[in-house]
Amino acid sequence: xxxxxxxxxxxxxxxxxxxxxxxxxxxxxxxxxxxxxxxxxxxxxxxxxxxxxxxxxxxxxxxxxxxxxxxxxxxxxxxxxxxxxxxxxxxxxxxxxxxxxxxxxxxxxxxxxxxxxxxxxxxxxxxxxxxxxxxxxxxxxxxxxxxxxxxxxxxxxxxxxxxxxxxxxxxxxx
Amino acid sequence: xxxxxxxxxxxxxxxxxxxxxxxxxxxxxxxxxxxxxxxxxxxxxxxxxxxxxxxxxxxxxxxxxxxxxxxxxxxxxxxxxxxxxxxxxxxxxxxxxxxxxxxxxxxxxxxxxxxxxxxxxxx
Numbered sequence: 001x002x003x004x005x006x007x008x009x010x011x012x013x014x015x016x017x018x019x020x021x022x023x024x025x026x027x028x029x030x031x032x033x034x035x036x037x038x039x040x041x042x043x044x045x046x047x048x049x050x051x052x053x054x055x056x057x058x059x060x061x062x063x064x065x066x067x068x069x070x071x072x073x074x075x076x077x078x079x080x081x082x083x084x085x086x087x088x089x090x091x092x093x094x095x096x097x098x099x100x101x102x103x104x105x106x107x108x109x110x111x112x113x114x115x116x117x118x119x120x121x122x123x124x125x126x127x128x129x130x131x132x133x134x135x136x137x138x139x140x141x142x143x144x145x146x147x148x149x150x151x152x153x154x155x156x157x158x159x160x161x162x163x164x165x166x167x168x169x170x171x172x173x174x
Numbered sequence: 175x176x177x178x179x180x181x182x183x184x185x186x187x188x189x190x191x192x193x194x195x196x197x198x199x200x201x202x203x204x205x206x207x208x209x210x211x212x213x214x215x216x217x218x219x220x221x222x223x224x225x226x227x228x229x230x231x232x233x234x235x236x237x238x239x240x241x242x243x244x245x246x247x248x249x250x251x252x253x254x255x256x257x258x259x260x261x262x263x264x265x266x267x268x269x270x271x272x273x274x275x276x277x278x279x280x281x282x283x284x285x286x287x288x289x290x291x292x293x294x295x296x297x
Contacts, residue, residue: 002180045184046181048181063246063247063251066243067240067243067247070235070240070243071240073234073239074237074240128261130257133258134261134262135265137258139266139269142273145277146276146277148255149276153284155244156244156245156248156285156288159244160287160291160293163237163240164291
């Protein structure tokens with residue numbers, strides 16, 4: 001059952017990510033991307049990363065996809081524009097060889113190395129993976145957490161500075 | 175893939191998605207099988223429920239949509255950080271409260287900046 005679900009999620013993820021770059025209508029590309037995000041969230045659930053799965057849906061499928069849609073409408077792309085760059089065979093070649101290399105590496109027995117402290121049983125004893133993330137993030141990884149707030153601040157200021165001209169122009173037009 | 179974990183809590187979610195997908199397919203296919211199909215030109219016209227399109231629907235959108243979406247992404251991520259904080263709040267106590275206070279303080283600076291620059295104004 002788990003294997004069947006894993007292969008379903010993995011197959012749909014691969015197919016929809018290929019469709020994301022090959023479909024001609026820009027809105028269809030975004031919908032294929034949405035399908036991919038949901039199935040990656042399904043993969044996270046299968047890997048006992050429920051918090052990550054929910055974040056995947058809230059942030060990627062909820063917020064970032066909206067951003068993509070607005071960028072798409074901002075750019076006003078035409079569906080009849082040439083949608084494949086003329087160098088795409090090179091991209092397929094390079095990515096295909098990287099993918100073959102990864103498959104070859106993982107076919108030999110996965111990641112290897114020692115198994116860490118966070119086994120399934122240990123995470124269950126903490127009460128779930130959200131608790132495990134919280135306990136680690138807000139004690140051991142305090143500095144990266146606070147740096148994350150600065151990164152968000154920079155992104156916020158950057159977006160406003162870059163679009164300020166657009167905001168002013170819109171106000172003049174109105 | 176090592177599968178010593180079985181997400182049995184998610185079985186209802188899986189059943190829910192399967193029923194939702196099946197409902198969509200079944201209603202469309204049933205409708206196609208049951209309904210009479212006799213289209214003619216007058217029936218295909220959008221009378222009383224719309225107007226014929228006069229131009230392309232792909233109009234460039236104003237920049238404001240983009241900036242609102244961008245701010246939404248950022249505050250959405252801020253909210254995501256609060257979920258694991260809230261579930262372990264009793265374990266980390268006042269220490270956690272102070273660090274989340276710092277986190278929110280930095281983002282409030284951004285919020286005040288966005289507000290001051292008029293990025294939240296619509297007109």
